[in-house]
Amino acid sequence: xxxxxxxxxxxxxxxxxxxxxxxxxxxxxxxxxxxxxxxxxxxxxxxxxxxxxxxxxxxxxxxxxxxxxxxxxxxxxxxxxxxxxxxxxxxxxxxxxxxxxxxxxxxxxxxxxxxxxxxxxxxxxxxxxxx
Amino acid sequence: xxxxxxxxxxxxxxxxxxxxxxxxxxxxxxxxxxxxxxxxxxxxxxxxxxxxxxxxxxxxxxxxxxxxxxxxxxxxxxxxxxxxxxxxxxxxxxxxxxxxxxxxxxxxxxxxxxxxxxxxxxxxxxxxxxxxxxxxxxxxxxxxxxxxxxxxxxxxxxxxxxxxxxxxxxxxxxxxxxxxxxxxxxxxxxxxxxxxxxxxxxxxxxxxxxxxxxxxxxxxxxxxxxxxxxxxxxxxxxxxxxxxxxxxxxxxxxxxxxxxxxxxxxxxxxxxxxxxxxxxxxxxxxxxxxxxxxxxxxxxxxxxxxxxxxxxxxxxxxxxxxxxxxxxxxxxxxxxxxxxxxxxxxxxxxxxxxxxxxxxxxx
Numbered sequence: 001x002x003x004x005x006x007x008x009x010x011x012x013x014x015x016x017x018x019x020x021x022x023x024x025x026x027x028x029x030x031x032x033x034x035x036x037x038x039x040x041x042x043x044x045x046x047x048x049x050x051x052x053x054x055x056x057x058x059x060x061x062x063x064x065x066x067x068x069x070x071x072x073x074x075x076x077x078x079x080x081x082x083x084x085x086x087x088x089x090x091x092x093x094x095x096x097x098x099x100x101x102x103x104x105x106x107x108x109x110x111x112x113x114x115x116x117x118x119x120x121x122x123x124x125x126x127x128x129x130x131x
Numbered sequence: 132x133x134x135x136x137x138x139x140x141x142x143x144x145x146x147x148x149x150x151x152x153x154x155x156x157x158x159x160x161x162x163x164x165x166x167x168x169x170x171x172x173x174x175x176x177x178x179x180x181x182x183x184x185x186x187x188x189x190x191x192x193x194x195x196x197x198x199x200x201x202x203x204x205x206x207x208x209x210x211x212x213x214x215x216x217x218x219x220x221x222x223x224x225x226x227x228x229x230x231x232x233x234x235x236x237x238x239x240x241x242x243x244x245x246x247x248x249x250x251x252x253x254x255x256x257x258x259x260x261x262x263x264x265x266x267x268x269x270x271x272x273x274x275x276x277x278x279x280x281x282x283x284x285x286x287x288x289x290x291x292x293x294x295x296x297x298x299x300x301x302x303x304x305x306x307x308x309x310x311x312x313x314x315x316x317x318x319x320x321x322x323x324x325x326x327x328x329x330x331x332x333x334x335x336x337x338x339x340x341x342x343x344x345x346x347x348x349x350x351x352x353x354x355x356x357x358x359x360x361x362x363x364x365x366x367x368x369x370x371x372x373x374x375x376x377x378x379x380x381x382x383x384x385x386x387x388x389x390x391x392x393x394x395x396x397x398x399x400x401x402x403x404x405x406x407x408x409x410x411x412x413x414x415x416x417x418x419x420x421x422x423x424x425x426x427x428x429x430x431x432x433x434x435x436x437x438x439x440x441x442x443x444x445x446x447x448x449x450x451x452x453x454x455x456x457x458x459x460x461x462x463x464x465x466x467x468x469x470x471x472x473x474x475x476x477x478x479x480x481x482x483x484x485x486x487x488x489x490x491x492x493x494x
Contacts, residue, residue: 014290016294016317017293024300027304066449066458117297121300
């Protein structure tokens with residue numbers, strides 16, 4: 001298992017869930033930079049402007065959010081230029097057990113996987129094994 | 132339907148004598164409209180959408196009664212159709228029932244009692260089917276809301292629970308007591324959020340299912356109760372809370388609905404403040420004049436984005452992530468106002484804040 005450092009972006013309208021995610025990611029010991037956003041449009045702006053530090057970035061995005069939901073975020077992300085997108089892996093998070101949502105996640109090529117909330121030490125290490 | 136209100140009946144026949152005698156026989160029992168031809172009949176139906184029974188002669192020069200019924204069924208599906216004819220051949224009866232969807236069939240010359248019983252039964256059928264249509268519509272609406280609700284409930288009710296589970300997972304791996312204490316505060320917040328959601332849910336069902344209970348409202352008391360609740364919030368968040376009540380006349384309405392309305396508007400006004408503002412304000416004004424209560428809740432907070440204003444009363448709509456909200460509050464306000472026959476208007480801007488103006492008529 002590689003122990004390469006990674007960047008993380010967490011997008012969740014719940015401040016609390018952002019905090020939880022941040023803590024758990026920190027605990028994994030694999031994080032270089034963790035950035036959290038409560039509004040998805042801010043994350044898009046950030047992705048467009050941030051200068052790459054050469055590391056892979058993992059995005060955890062919640063599905064149900066006001067203003068721009070998780071699906072809208074992914075659609076906006078997929079419209080960005082390819083060279084901008086290539087360093088990102090997206091994981092979608094949800095508390096809903098809605099099958100339509102789960103099925104819809106599979107339709108986006110840039111989304112690696114659907115994860116149930118809450119993020120836990122176990123679920124995050126499962127994700128990190130792939131990097 | 133009140134007893135005084137007479138059943139509205141339309142009778143179509145090409146023979147003026149029949150019309151005259153029909154009107155003479157039944158005008159005391161029913162509100163009778165007569166028409167000499169189908170055009171006149173349609174005009175009556177357009178003008179009086181509450182006509183519940185239509186009786187038509189079968190044999191008319193421009194078209195038969197069955198053809199007429201077939202024609203009006205689309206535009207006027209509700210009135211119950213009764214065919215009157217002297218030609219009692221089985222063929223036209225079958226035709227009438229199959230093509231014109233005729234409820235009853237009367238033979239000419241008619242016996243007065245037969246006509247009365249046909250009209251009364253038709254009217255009963257009319258009432259039953261209209262009620263059914265209304266109930267169906269309500270049911271459809273309830274289904275739609277249930278769908279929306281089921282989707283959102285998993286998010287809004289499970290959300291805080293999952294947050295707490297997440298924190299528990301974290302806390303188990305932390306040895307630092309200070310950090311664990313911080314986590315407990317967070318759990319508390321998540322649980323409070325869930326509790327708030329459930330309370331809103333309870334409001335929602337008390338508006339939905341509960342009958343409106345009209346009592347005399349003393350707004351001084353209502354505002355006093357609310358002040359007690361918001362005094363703490365006002366002090367804690369450093370928001371100046373001004374209240375004024377001008378009620379010079381008695382006012383009757385539903386106490387629970389009014390409290391739900393004011394409570395939601397006030398809680399929003401306190402919640403959506405500009406954090407760095409040193410002069411945070413919430414004003415509540417109640418004026419009762421000439422049988423109308425005007426409630427104004429004004430804040431100088433963050434305002435509502437222009438493109439969201441039209442949607443804020445929708446169930447589960449949220450215009451901001453600034454604060455925790457259930458997306459339920461303003462929906463409940465609108466729903467409660469619907470029951471009271473009231474109205475709500477909102478003006479908002481990022482610089483001035485938001486003002487909600489509610490008008491409620493005296494019951």
